[in-house]
Amino acid sequence: MFNLIKADFYKINRSMIYKVLFLIAAVSAVTTTLVSHFVGTGDMEMSSAGTAALLTDVVMLNLLGSVVAGQLICGDFENKLIQSAVAGCSSRGTLVCAKMITYTLLIGLITLPYALCAVVGYASGAAFGAPYSASVYLNILFETNTVDFSVGTLLKYIAITAIMALAYTAQTSFVFFLAFVLKNKALIVTAVGFLTCTLIGMTSSLLSSSSETVEKVISYTPFSADAYNLNHASEIGMMLKVVAISVVFIAVFTGLSIAAFRKTEIK
Amino acid sequence: MSNIILKTENISKKYGNTQVLHDVSITLESGRIYGLIGVNGAGKTTLMRQILGLSVPTSGEIELFGNRGRDILKERARLGCLIESPGLVLGMTAKQNLRLHRIMHGIADKAIEDELLATVGLAGTGKKKTKDFSLGMKQRLGIAIALLTNPELVILDEPINGLDPIGVVEIRELIKKLSEERGMTILISSHNLPELYQCATDYIIIDKGEVKQEISLEELEERCRHYLQIETPDREKLATVLEQQLGTTNFKVMPDGSVQLYDFTDERDKVSDVLFENGVKTTGFSLKGETLENYFISVVGQQ
Numbered sequence: 329m330f331n332l333i334k335a336d337f338y339k340i341n342r343s344m345i346y347k348v349l350f351l352i353a354a355v356s357a358v359t360t361t362l363v364s365h366f367v368g369t370g371d372m373e374m375s376s377a378g379t380a381a382l383l384t385d386v387v388m389l390n391l392l393g394s395v396v397a398g399q400l401i402c403g404d405f406e407n408k409l410i411q412s413a414v415a416g417c418s419s420r421g422t423l424v425c426a427k428m429i430t431y432t433l434l435i436g437l438i439t440l441p442y443a444l445c446a447v448v449g450y451a452s453g454a455a456f457g458a459p460y461s462a463s464v465y466l467n468i469l470f471e472t473n474t475v476d477f478s479v480g481t482l483l484k485y486i487a488i489t490a491i492m493a494l495a496y497t498a499q500t501s502f503v504f505f506l507a508f509v510l511k512n513k514a515l516i517v518t519a520v521g522f523l524t525c526t527l528i529g530m531t532s533s534l535l536s537s538s539s540e541t542v543e544k545v546i547s548y549t550p551f552s553a554d555a556y557n558l559n560h561a562s563e564i565g566m567m568l569k570v571v572a573i574s575v576v577f578i579a580v581f582t583g584l585s586i587a588a589f590r591k592t593e594i595k
Numbered sequence: 596m597s598n599i600i601l602k603t604e605n606i607s608k609k610y611g612n613t614q615v616l617h618d619v620s621i622t623l624e625s626g627r628i629y630g631l632i633g634v635n636g637a638g639k640t641t642l643m644r645q646i647l648g649l650s651v652p653t654s655g656e657i658e659l660f661g662n663r664g665r666d667i668l669k670e671r672a673r674l675g676c677l678i679e680s681p682g683l684v685l686g687m688t689a690k691q692n693l694r695l696h697r698i699m700h701g702i703a704d705k706a707i708e709d710e711l712l713a714t715v716g717l718a719g720t721g722k723k724k725t726k727d728f729s730l731g732m733k734q735r736l737g738i739a740i741a742l743l744t745n746p747e748l749v750i751l752d753e754p755i756n757g758l759d760p761i762g763v764v765e766i767r768e769l770i771k772k773l774s775e776e777r778g779m780t781i782l783i784s785s786h787n788l789p790e791l792y793q794c795a796t797d798y799i800i801i802d803k804g805e806v807k808q809e810i811s812l813e814e815l816e817e818r819c820r821h822y823l824q825i826e827t828p829d830r831e832k833l834a835t836v837l838e839q840q841l842g843t844t845n846f847k848v849m850p851d852g853s854v855q856l857y858d859f860t861d862e863r864d865k866v867s868d869v870l871f872e873n874g875v876k877t878t879g880f881s882l883k884g885e886t887l888e889n890y891f892i893s894v895v896g897q898q
Contacts, residue, residue, distance in 0.1 A: 591651045
């Protein structure tokens with residue numbers, strides 16, 4: 329499995345598309361941070377900041393995560409690397425697990441610019457406005473106005489970053505599964521995946537506010553508000569809950585992907 | 596110890612209502628070159644895909660290096676393959692593609708990259724991306740990838756498709772070299788029997804998903820041998836003339852009384868003159884024997 333992951337990163341390092349995706353994430357992270365700063369200093373109205381909500385981690389991770397799943401899996405079906413791996417000696421289950429680990433690490437890398445911006449914002453002591461979108465990083469930036477800098481808090485923010493990478497992987501794990509079902513249709517996987525994840529995210533948010541029972545059910549999914557509300561004051565129990573739910577979701581969709589791929593034809 | 600590398604037992608594959616393979620049983624022995632011959636759509640690629648685990652048979656069993664069931668998973672590390680087109684990242688160079696596959700297969704020896712590029716004649720491609728490669732170059736790189744693990748069985752699906760005549764000869768020579776020098780067993784498919792005639796040691800003729808015939812090169816040569824068929828009431832005299840006047844014993848008297856002469860097939864006039872001059876009366880005199888194409892057509896039963 330390690331060889332497959334290593335080979336994935338060898339290929340990713342030489343691929344332009346992943347560099348572009350990382351650049352988009354970096355530009356989006358810097359933009360959302362700057363907008364938050366301008367809102368905090370009063371140079372920008374909260375109403376004007378709304379457009380920047382499209383660049384926050386929530387939206388961008390759904391979009392970029394879907395593109396990554398399309399490229400990482402469908403791309404390898406198209407260029408027959410999956411065929412080579414299976415015809416070599418990798419079991420299909422091992423291959424799916426290796427892809428999921430690579431996918432999680434890539435989501436972590438895409439989350440990194442947001443995390444770095446939040447940490448730099450925190451360390452800079454600059455003013456940041458109230459979150460203009462449901463984003464854990466905008467929350468962190470906003471609370472830096474009231475939280476003094478400490479190594480403990482910094483470590484907690486780093487931990488939240490890792491947890492959010494897991495949560496976003498879990499949220500988009502449906503796209504990962506879809507890629508193994510549709511195989512070499514990267515564009516469809518990306519489009520359907522992004523729309524589905526966005527729709528589920530929006531629906532979860534709306535339904536949560538409509539009934540307590542629904543809210544409770546949704547709290548056991550990676551789309552729960554618990555993930556977006558993680559901050560320096562979050563208890564370890566809450567953080568572990570988000571981790572556990574994310575890991576279970578990732579495991580379920582990895583299992584579904586293995587089931588879908590187990591006997592499928594590899595063209 | 597058995598020298599059987601691969602055995603398929605009654606492999607069948609069905610897609611919906613279409614039966615693509617029907618009870619295919621073949622046995623491959625170590626160190627030989629097997630030509631899998633069939634027209635387009637005969638089931639060659641499907642059979643190869645079952646062996647490689649890219650498709651799961653509807654029924655039947657595969658034995659690889661003496662192992663069956665889940666145990667053949669690890670045995671696939673001893674295989675190399677090129678199915679239809681190679682697994683390449685087009686934005687990478689030949690060496691980068693080889694390295695990608697080397698890492699994927701966990702091969703530590705970096706020197707093998709240059710060695711294989713030289714073997715398949717791609718050593719000078721440098722920074723040229725594979726997207727700029729000709730079809731033949733891609734096929735060669737695919738063969739290099741198939742050889743990365745120093746496999747004991749190499750499965751090549753129409754590897755000379757799209758190659759120019761020089762490329763065809765080079766790949767053919769490479770295949771023979773791999774078998775002779777490294778003792779590799781090779782299963783190579785083609786829709787063209789004469790194309791494989793110069794490199795395969797055994798032939799598996801497949802049609803409509805069924806194995807029609809397994810035949811060795813020697814048997815094939817025997818069946819496609821050209822000869823002069825001479826019919827005469829005076830067989831003894833004919834034999835004497837052939838031996839004494841033409842100096843050949845390379846003929847057979849067949850049960851129907853006709854004589855098959857395997858020499859002088861290009862000198863029919865000379866033979867008929869000698870027979871006439873020596874008073875041998877012939878009732879039939881003709882050149883017989885199958886061409887490879889005709890033989891293949893006769894086996895698959897098509898016109």
